[in-house]
Amino acid sequence: MGGPEIERLIQLLSKLPGLGPRSARRAALHLMTRKDTLMIPLNDALSNAAARVTACGICGNLDSIDPCAICRDNRRDPKLLCVIEDVGDLWALERTASFRGRYHVLGGTLSALEGVKPEDLSIGALMARLEESAGEITEVILALNATVDGQTTVHYLVDRLKALGLKVSRIAHGVPVGGELDYLDDGTLSAALASRRAVGS
Amino acid sequence: MEWRDRGIVLNARRHGERSMVVDILTQQHGRHGGLARDSARLGGALQPGSDLGVHWRARLADHLGHWTIESSHVRAAGLLDDAVRLAALSAACSVCLALLPEREPHPQIFAALVVLLDAIEADQHWAALYVRFELGLLSDLGFGLDLSRCAVTHGNDDLVYVSPKTGRAVSREAGRPYADRLLPLPGFLTGRAGAMAEMRDILDGLILTGHFLERHMAAAAWGRVLDARGRLTTRLQTL
Numbered sequence: 001m002g003g004p005e006i007e008r009l010i011q012l013l014s015k016l017p018g019l020g021p022r023s024a025r026r027a028a029l030h031l032m033t034r035k036d037t038l039m040i041p042l043n044d045a046l047s048n049a050a051a052r053v054t055a056c057g058i059c060g061n062l063d064s065i066d067p068c069a070i071c072r073d074n075r076r077d078p079k080l081l082c083v084i085e086d087v088g089d090l091w092a093l094e095r096t097a098s099f100r101g102r103y104h105v106l107g108g109t110l111s112a113l114e115g116v117k118p119e120d121l122s123i124g125a126l127m128a129r130l131e132e133s134a135g136e137i138t139e140v141i142l143a144l145n146a147t148v149d150g151q152t153t154v155h156y157l158v159d160r161l162k163a164l165g166l167k168v169s170r171i172a173h174g175v176p177v178g179g180e181l182d183y184l185d186d187g188t189l190s191a192a193l194a195s196r197r198a199v200g201s
Numbered sequence: 202m203e204w205r206d207r208g209i210v211l212n213a214r215r216h217g218e219r220s221m222v223v224d225i226l227t228q229q230h231g232r233h234g235g236l237a238r239d240s241a242r243l244g245g246a247l248q249p250g251s252d253l254g255v256h257w258r259a260r261l262a263d264h265l266g267h268w269t270i271e272s273s274h275v276r277a278a279g280l281l282d283d284a285v286r287l288a289a290l291s292a293a294c295s296v297c298l299a300l301l302p303e304r305e306p307h308p309q310i311f312a313a314l315v316v317l318l319d320a321i322e323a324d325q326h327w328a329a330l331y332v333r334f335e336l337g338l339l340s341d342l343g344f345g346l347d348l349s350r351c352a353v354t355h356g357n358d359d360l361v362y363v364s365p366k367t368g369r370a371v372s373r374e375a376g377r378p379y380a381d382r383l384l385p386l387p388g389f390l391t392g393r394a395g396a397m398a399e400m401r402d403i404l405d406g407l408i409l410t411g412h413f414l415e416r417h418m419a420a421a422a423w424g425r426v427l428d429a430r431g432r433l434t435t436r437l438q439t440l
Contacts, residue, residue: 017218018218110428112291112292112295112425112426112427112428112429112432113212113214113294113295113298113425113429114214115424115425115428117428146245146281147248147277148248148249148250148277148281148287148290148291151281151282151287152284152287152288152291152432155284155287155288156432158284173281185245185246185273185275186273186274186275186278187245187246187248187251187275187277187278187279188245188278190275190278190279191278191279191281194279194282
């Protein structure tokens with residue numbers, strides 16, 4: 001095929017999530033045939049991001065400024081802190097535009113089998129942040145995955161946060177919007193029934 | 202090469218964007234790995250403790266192979282809000298994953314795990330059952346403890362200790378001079394009439410099985426189990 005530069009480009013592109021060798025070849029060809037409009041701007045964007053984007057020293061979000069734009073935003077509710085597993089979850093919550101508090105990225109969940117311990121996550125930083133907030137943060141929302149590891153982490157955090165006397169909540173588990181009960185798995189339905197709440201009162 | 206079986210998910214780790222490598226304890230084929238595609242659609246079915254009907258297929262017998270999930274019962278769903286029972290489910294799956302050799306049938310362990318997980322799910326006497334499950338696991342792998350009679354007097358009365366070296370029971374009288382070096386033997390494990398499992402007995406039982414699990418497991422495998430068992434013990438202590 002082409003020279004070693006093209007092979008290298010394909011090899012690196014194939015390491016991206018969702019791309020295999022075949023789709024990486026297509027992407028490389030697409031870039032090379034649109035050198036001025038796509039390849040060079042992409043190269044500049046990648047260089048800029050690599051040079052400037054870092055993890056926020058407060059919440060762990062990725063941004064070109066530290067503290068990140070969310071931590072600096074004075075219009076956000078300083079009383080609410082949402083704990084999430086990774087930056088992808090933060091982006092997902094931001095897309096909803098329904099949460100106006102601030103975030104804390106844990107960097108994973110506890111997992112005995114994968115050897116992930118509390119000290120491997122930013123739990124120490126979370127505790128320090130809550131203690132230093134001097135009562136400004138009043139509610140911690142635990143928005144972790146509804147998996148065994150995710151909820152094990154939730155229970156661990158609840159134990160740690162108890163001592164601080166804060167309100168601690170977790171996101172609901174259950175029926176998705178547009179979901180039909182007939183098509184839901186029994187686990188989701190059981191969780192939805194267990195998390196039911198009163199209506200019309 | 203293909204077969205169908207019933208299995209309990211022990212662990213699933215991500216492999217690429219859409220797949221997971223899933224370890225399943227099957228009824229007839231023992232602990233078996235395989236790749237499950239479209240993990241997002243399978244969702245909760247791949248959580249530890251899920252009871253699945255599975256179809257395993259590979260070109261050659263020693264290949265990793267692929268799982269097709271044909272039916273599922275997601276046990277973890279009802280336990281996510283209960284820290285203690287979730288810790289028990291996690292510990293049971295961790296111990297099986299770390300201790301059982303791959304592709305070696307252990308139908309008795311499978312049956313015991315199903316009984317234990319059903320009890321955890323129903324929230325009925327599962328803590329004592331968990332200790333018995335670990336004892337059964339040790340026994341099935343050839344490291345069984347002899348709790349039926351005293352190693353010194355050969356009698357079966359008043360057995361309250363276990364020798365940490367031999368794994369044999371010791372009576373109160375014979376063990377008195379060495380009490381500080383012997384492991385406590387909770388009454389519910391000896392089948393003593395009227396012996397009910399109090400929380401102190403459960404914790405003693407976990408110390409007992411933990412000692413022999415640590416002794417017979419490779420250090421790396423024990424390290425993986427330690428966290429899950431430790432979390433369960435801590436939770437039980439708070440009850």
